[in-house]
Amino acid sequence: MLKQHLQFKLSQKLSPQQIQLMKLIQLPTQAFEQRLKQELEENPALEGGKEENDSIDDEYDDLYNNEPDGDSINTEDINIDEYLSDDEIPDYRTKANNYSADDDEKSVPYAAGTSFNQYLLNQLNTVYLNDEEWSIAEFLVGSVDESGYIRRPLADIMDDLAFTQNIYTDEKTIESVLKVVQALDPPGVAARSLEESLIIQLKRKEPNANIERAILILEKSFDQFTKKHYKKLIQKHSITEDELKGAISEIEKLNPKPGGSYAGNNRIVEHVVPDFSIRIVEGELELTLNGRNAPELHVSKEYNNMLKGFKDSKEKSKSQKDTVMFIKQKLDSAKWFIDAIKQRQQTLLITMSAIMEYQKEYFLTGDERNLRPMILKDIADEIQMDVSTVSRVANSKYVDTPYGTKLIKEYFSESMKNEQGEDVSTKEIKKILETVITEEVKKKPLTDDKLAAILKEKGYPIARRTVAKYREQLGIPVARLRKQI
Template structure:
């Protein structure tokens, strides 16, 4: 059997470590950037951050030319001039014994105060109320298991049989279903009203029971509707309810008002944890200065990072020394590695700022009319490719910026992807943004007579009368995207 050798040449695209680092940093929102920088500062003692807060970054400032905030004190990086070949021997396969923990790394400022939110969760509230009951040890453990099974919305969605199994396997308690159900009914008397319900119907009825003594006929009617006609109520088949209860429009309206005051998530307002996504920290700010738009970058995106003078000095000192033993060689390689990593990170942060400003500036120019007026109907059709072509960036890079960044304007705060939309042709052949069509559709629904809401067919006709070539199925799709229910569910009494 003959063996043959061949030589092939292939072109492969491989991202450098710096490019990978930049891609990851682009995805980090401003709210989390500070934490990411802290992690890098802790991992790399050759990287330092100035105590002085950086100024507001804007597109009119020449941040990246000449001697900028990232300069390492010299027109060229002095540590790059140092010849470390004396420390590295060809064929030396020994792995440097780096110390990964620096005992001399300065501690974080003791005076720095880290604020945190102190909250009482729903389970804390229920546990406090449970503690006020005079239960024996067995009942107390069963009740604690029930409370622990209640979700953050206040519902007990775990089956009684499953709770029974949990008690048997985890706490060696052989509880009966009747025993568990009795304690569930007891916990359902806790605040907030409606807690420990198994479904929405039970949740609303538990709340109405608390109002029974003071609510009068309207509350009694609401209880009857939710008990006998819950399915019809959810589907807004009010005519069937009226016939079944023999009530007029005014009586039905009064009863419905009692129901809509109830909370579908009784635990939702207690102990809601303040997660990063529960608030928005804008990455950009756009101001209208006498008809001229001004774009600034959130100052948190422009940290004052630099390479540690101590590490540069150590590298210089080692270069001046005459002794070139293994210990010195390892130290030099470690220092050089950390300085290079610090420089890479600084460059990545710098490129992140440039990419963010370039992308947002182009979006601002493209959608200038919207940023001046706030009118969604003035938005132009815009896709990722449009911005990528204008900036010279890759589409994937533009996508990373658009999906994770926010801009604050005088009309509100928007995610960047809000400004991207497909096009739709009018009767005259002009291309308009689908965002414009959705806004007009939303306005039509808001202005409709709530007792006779507009059907999808009628909405299609109205849009076509305004010159938009649009099909009924497209109107239905846009309506669903806007979270607008069908006409029957929008009907009011």
């Protein structure tokens, strides 16, 4: 049985202007400049530079907001039906509104230059190969990933050659062509494993005793080498500790990712432009916003005059009404954009100022141990704004300090209590952990249990699993892999 009833529901939705403002706040300096340039190109009513007559905005407000007299043109004079679509379904009903304010318009940057695979193919032109070998070599080069490896078994490559290239061959032929590809630069390219890549690189060097020992260790005892079982290597190969050191020294000079050594001109270099600057002036912190975030903009005087001219005109043709609607739309957009930029500047300064005051001791000393535990909500509560607004500033903006240029979100961290019951930053604990590991005896590196005991002695009672988590976040391997002879 169908029933019909009324239901009142209170919901909160972001207006298009609010969404655009959030996106403006999120933009770093360089992206903001591009957005500003785009708006200036698209809206002729918006102009850059300082305006001589500061009363233009007031004139526009008078034209737009004052009570219309008998001769003025206002929206009541305009037949709204003339401006709606002829379709039965209005245009706004066909547009989805189930997008998030966090959705960004992403564009894929393209860079000119020679790719890594093309660089390898260019080298193949100097090698004599028959037609079939060339096709196999070209296919192998296409299978090389950005690290410089071929990750697929030769049997799979043989099948692909048959199905996609109509080339029927065997693994032995493919392997012989693979040797040709592996002779290309950079050394170690087109290897099927780390072990093979390192051996190829060693064989390309001028031979000596250390290199020969290094090749033998990699060929016969690669697993023991990776696990740093040095005593077993000394016994198995009947060598001294110094001879093992010499062989390991040669291996450490090699590149585990040969593809990474290609310095082609197709790589995109991202330059960081600081959005804020913090300086210490007479013992006090001074915060400034990058001037490129505060452009001088004004509403076009010419467009205001045009609107005023239409206001004074007695003739009310449809073309004039269309023009008035266009001008009002562009002037509204220009005024909103100018106001949005001012609000963006204010939001950025308020947020960064609160962060600077919260971490004042750190910014005055540069000592990471003085970083206070700080989460997004701390700053959001301080400035009485939403957490998402603080997140947009912290995740995309950089600040130039006397101690280097850093991403703002790096100053945020969770808290943990020390033995005195005080809240300390996890960054402080990580810094101490890193220092302890740096100063350890490399012949007998400290295990996570021992590291936890040392931190407890220093007043930071944390569990072994927490030590392991922090160590991994710092990119430090386990004790066995830190061992040196």
